[in-house]
Amino acid sequence: MKVNKTFGVLVAFMICVAFAPKDKIRPSGYDIGDIATDFSLKNVDGNMVSLSDFETARGFLVIFTCNTCPYAVAYEDRIIALDAKYKSKGVPVIAINPNNPVAKPGDSFEAMKKRAAEKGFNFPYLLDDGQKIYPQYGAQRTPHVYLLESTKSGNMVRYIGAIDDNYQDASQVEDRYVEDAVDAMLAGKEIGVTVTKAIGCSIKI
Numbered sequence: 001m002k003v004n005k006t007f008g009v010l011v012a013f014m015i016c017v018a019f020a021p022k023d024k025i026r027p028s029g030y031d032i033g034d035i036a037t038d039f040s041l042k043n044v045d046g047n048m049v050s051l052s053d054f055e056t057a058r059g060f061l062v063i064f065t066c067n068t069c070p071y072a073v074a075y076e077d078r079i080i081a082l083d084a085k086y087k088s089k090g091v092p093v094i095a096i097n098p099n100n101p102v103a104k105p106g107d108s109f110e111a112m113k114k115r116a117a118e119k120g121f122n123f124p125y126l127l128d129d130g131q132k133i134y135p136q137y138g139a140q141r142t143p144h145v146y147l148l149e150s151t152k153s154g155n156m157v158r159y160i161g162a163i164d165d166n167y168q169d170a171s172q173v174e175d176r177y178v179e180d181a182v183d184a185m186l187a188g189k190e191i192g193v194t195v196t197k198a199i200g201c202s203i204k205i
Helices: 002-019 070-089 109-119 177-186
Strands: 041-043 059-064 093-097 125-127 144-151 154-161
Touching: 059 070, 059 154, 059 177, 070 093, 070 177, 109 125, 144 177, 154 177
Parallel strands: 059 093, 093 125
Antiparallel strands: 041 125, 059 144, 144 154
């Protein structure tokens, strides 16, 4: 009887796996080398922003972030620094808030405008209205970074994951994943680490 029970549990598990939605086993979204589809999202200044607006860009740091997640807040100054460092080199930050403002009122469009003004964001801070863009990318956390390279074929995904290896203390960072990836891309070199685990809050739906 014990063997039969164990076998029955195993069969049930195999059936669940076989018929589980694909994205429950492996998150859907972009892989390294994929071409990212453009978008048109509302910025905190009221204007619509698309990647195609940046005609001379060599790439983009698309960062899914928000107002309310402690991890995202901890990284705000580092995101500002990334934009300051790389925008002049043709790789601006494009920040996108993927959270549902009904689930997280602190991530409403009005709250985004206030936060952008308080922090002095010099990059677009866009609302993923209807939450249509973050699933395309496969973003799961805030913050979650996607480095895109502008190519003849389109904006190619070159890096996915975390900004660095220490969200708690910027002075203790040892591995600067995003900076290393951007520097390698701009130098025409192979990116050493292309995927890391994003550490942060789950996106609120």
